Amino acid sequence: MSRLFPAFLFLSIILQAATAPAISSIREMVIGPGKSGSEPATVYPLSLPSAPRPTKTETWKIGVYLPVAGAYREIGQRLRRGLRLALKSEAEIQPEMWRLLIVDSTAVEPARALVLFRKNQVVLVLGPLQSRLADASVNQAIALNLPIMLWAPRPELCARNRLIFQHFLSAANQGRALAELLRQGEEKKIALLYPENDFGRDFRASLIANLGPEQTHSLVRESFYDPHSVDFSSAIKLLQTLESQSAFPQSFFNHTVQLRPDYPFSALVIADFYPRLRLLAPQLRFFGLEQCRIYGIIGGHPPRRAGENGKALEGTVFLDFCGNLTPAPPRSQNYRDLYQTHYGETASIYDLYAYDSILILQQARQNLNQGKACDLPQALLSLPVMELAGGQTQISADGEFSKKLCPAVFQFSKPPPKNRIDFLGAPQD
Structure with missing residues (x-):
């Protein structure tokens, strides 16, 4: 009834x-x-x-x-x-x-x-x-x-x-803010790694729309991954040059030898939050991306210093929401x-x-x-x-x-601000 x-x-x-x-x-x-x-x-x-x-x-x-x-x-x-x-x-x-x-x-x-x-x-x-x-x-x-x-x-x-x-x-708000940050920086050739879901696609569209003229800042590589995956090897490999893709091991989990592939960019934007970046960090190192400047987003997931994976994100530039990484x-x-x-x-x-x-x-x-x-x-x-x-x-x-989102460099050794804004977990639609 x-x-x-x-x-x-x-x-x-x-x-x-x-x-x-x-x-x-x-x-x-x-x-x-x-x-x-x-x-x-x-x-x-x-x-x-x-x-x-x-x-x-x-x-x-x-x-x-x-x-x-x-x-x-x-x-x-x-x-x-x-x-x-x-x-x-x-x-x-x-x-x-x-x-x-x-x-x-x-x-x-x-x-x-x-x-x-x-x-x-x-x-x-x-x-x-x-x-x-x-x-x-x-x-x-x-x-x-x-x-x-x-x-x-x-x-x-x-x-x-x-x-x-x-x-x-929103994803659009964060993509727009990160594009503005990149326009102000020195990195001209940029890569994007994003989850294959509505958030990732909306973020990508906003980033591209707001990045500016291609002659000054260009998105030279992009790849997406399954948001439920723990192995991001195939997505990361697609960011390499074609020559490196054919010579490099297929999976992070099946090899222990670290090689030095070629990447045609100096900045990597990851359209995801800190918990995902902690999973990605060791795989990025394995695929030779530890020297690349990483940009991430916080949303309502403030970085925490637990575990070596968190330490691997030292120097990552996050878009800080409401003072969750800075005062x-x-x-x-x-x-x-x-x-x-x-x-x-x-x-x-x-x-x-x-x-x-x-x-x-x-x-x-x-x-x-x-x-x-x-x-x-x-x-x-x-x-x-x-x-x-x-x-x-x-x-x-x-x-x-x-809201205005401000950049903040993650320092593993620096205690985060107290009394931060909690996220509670996003609604899953």
Whole structure:
């Protein structure tokens, strides 16, 4: 029997936070799922009025489409904590002027969730986090004329409509940042090694698109590997010159003699995180790449100094996220301390992005109140570069909010910063 969700059926949640009782005063409600029945689906006309624009004294209802149950329950809990912490802790925010209406993305399909939000007159939807729900959510948001800010790492969806925004670390964001770093450096001939999955392909496309003119910086070799593999020999061999490929051993695991093949590049970009690079490191050495400058990405996986494989990455240039390899900016450190104080555990990338989402909306709200924009999408698109908990944040013309990622050289002997941002494990779609 199908589940139907009456528009005005609310399941109230009393928020209890033993370590931070003040946070429980934030108004948060879960809407749907409701009782089974025969209520027909709502059919909207092709042309709907825009989402409501509250006056200065009206409460802003924010729809939040996140996992409440299931495998991603902890991530959903982190997102909610970040939202509530921002509403209660930021001096310029009046928590009584905000209301969070939550729909469980593990139980309610995007089409129904967006209808629920529209019926309850939210001004914008935050979420979903899962990439597989992003397309349907965007399509329905456009149909309902409802602004949405995706947490799914799908910035390309912003180009579909001025109502669509995206705010989460993505492959495109990291590929673009690494291309900018390479353009500023001395390496002119570059190779790319990437996983054969959506992340790897998106990273590759972004890197190539942003690398610049071929006469100054050129991608001379590229190869991909199975993201579930532990033997990367065949992928690494494809980076060699043709002469070296025919003369070199076929597998890292079947030979112990180290030869010196030819590589027509001076920099190797690996579109993967530290845990994978630790597996790759000894194989790169075996295939004669220890003298090549390695570039990697951190995302939410801060390098750790455990094991000799980690030592082999000495000198690798990582794109640092939010001070996970270097000292954190003051506002980022303040956020980590605040989260630790309220919840007794390390902050994560999820609650941090949720926290910053509220700060972004607060800035847009101020723009509207001051008459600097005619509606919420325009208010968001006109925001300046902001210093937020996740670092310097700016919006593109399409609606992608991206964080500034800074290069940092990995030093095995140097203790990493304390109280870093945790990743918890990425959603697998």
